[in-house]
Amino acid sequence: MKHQQYNSRCLAESSASDHRSAVKEIARGQSLVTQLRAIVLPVLQADERSELVAQMFQNILDCSSKAMAELQMHQSRSTRRPHDDDDVLVDDKKRVKKISSVDCKNEEGVTAAKPRHQHKRRRFDDSVSLETPVPHYDGRQWRKYGQKHINNTKHSRSYYRCTYRQEQGCKATKTVQQQDDSSGADHTLMYTVVYYGQHTCKDNDGANSSPDDSEINTRSSSDSHSSISSTCTDPCDHQNQTSLHEDKPFVNKSEELVTKDMYEPFEMTVFAPLDLDSWELDALLRFGP
DNA sequence: ATGATTTGACCTAT
DNA sequence: ATAGGTCAAATCAT
Numbered sequence: 403m404k405h406q407q408y409n410s411r412c413l414a415e416s417s418a419s420d421h422r423s424a425v426k427e428i429a430r431g432q433s434l435v436t437q438l439r440a441i442v443l444p445v446l447q448a449d450e451r452s453e454l455v456a457q458m459f460q461n462i463l464d465c466s467s468k469a470m471a472e473l474q475m476h477q478s479r480s481t482r483r484p485h486d487d488d489d490v491l492v493d494d495k496k497r498v499k500k501i502s503s504v505d506c507k508n509e510e511g512v513t514a515a516k517p518r519h520q521h522k523r524r525r526f527d528d529s530v531s532l533e534t535p536v537p538h539y540d541g542r543q544w545r546k547y548g549q550k551h552i553n554n555t556k557h558s559r560s561y562y563r564c565t566y567r568q569e570q571g572c573k574a575t576k577t578v579q580q581q582d583d584s585s586g587a588d589h590t591l592m593y594t595v596v597y598y599g600q601h602t603c604k605d606n607d608g609a610n611s612s613p614d615d616s617e618i619n620t621r622s623s624s625d626s627h628s629s630i631s632s633t634c635t636d637p638c639d640h641q642n643q644t645s646l647h648e649d650k651p652f653v654n655k656s657e658e659l660v661t662k663d664m665y666e667p668f669e670m671t672v673f674a675p676l677d678l679d680s681w682e683l684d685a686l687l688r689f690g691p
Numbered sequence: 692a693t694g695a696t697t698t699g700a701c702c703t704a705t
Numbered sequence: 706a707t708a709g710g711t712c713a714a715a716t717c718a719t
Contacts, residue, residue, distance in 0.1 A: 546695075547711070547712080548712080549696090550709065550710070565695095
């Protein structure tokens with residue numbers, strides 16, 4: 403009897419561990435596809451096939467996202483234990499707490515204690531985290547409004563809000579934090595980016611689509627003299643570099659690459675921006691094979 | 692001059 | 706009491 407319990411528990415645990423490694427692998431695949439997309443799309447910029455290729459990239463990411471969601475759902479059903487759900491985040495990261503929208507909604511459902519002020523801590527119930535070597539180019543314009551050292555982490559967390567918060571009341575924010583154990587196999591720095599809230603703004607240059615629409619071609623640097631947050635503009639902006647890298651020189655070349663959210667935090671259905679600036683191409687060239 | 696970033700203070704959830 | 710999120714004055718960059 404006890405034997406059986408033991409066995410089933412072992413099975414459940416090994417299955418959970420299988421799930422986790424599967425999820426991890428999928429996340430890694432997504433990250434690689436995202437990076438590959440950032441390299442390929444700019445090259446195809448003027449090519450009429452670029453849209454098709456972009457769509458294919460997106461489909462691949464969609465597929466893996468769905469696979470990941472299935473895995474997670476399955477795991478949470480079959481091997482749920484009190485502390486398991488902390489591990490079930492898409493990117494399998496330790497320091498990002500429970501931030502998936504599903505989790506938060508569940509919590510909210512139970513406690514009905516959603517914070518009324520978005521003022522302090524756990525601001526929105528729709529947040530999405532992702533792990534990326536390229537935290538800054540997500541097609542949106544952000545303004546940094548704070549930086550904070552977080553306990554037990556080497557790197558401080560930077561806080562950004564949408565550039566159009568004042569003029570358009572867009573409530574979207576994000577945090578960016580370099581991971582402590584951030585040099586992966588390819589020695590790229592990894593960042594945890596957490597997006598809170600949905601963009602309700604439209605880009606001023608009109609390049610952007612409606613808030614609920616996809617974010618294709620959101621960033622245009624045509625207004626290069628307007629004060630656009632350097633979080634998604636010039637990687638040679640030294641001030642920004644210092645702020646984000648805490649006195650370190652800007653070393654992460656891949657960070658300059660174009661990327662898009664791997665997990666569709668904003669219901670993106672199409673692809674990363676194709677209207678790359680020269681610095682982006684330059685970054686790609688420097689990125690190397 | 693204008694707008695972005697920095698950073699210490701403040702506020703609040705835990 | 707503490708940690709984390711935001712504010713806002715000072716500073717910096719253009």
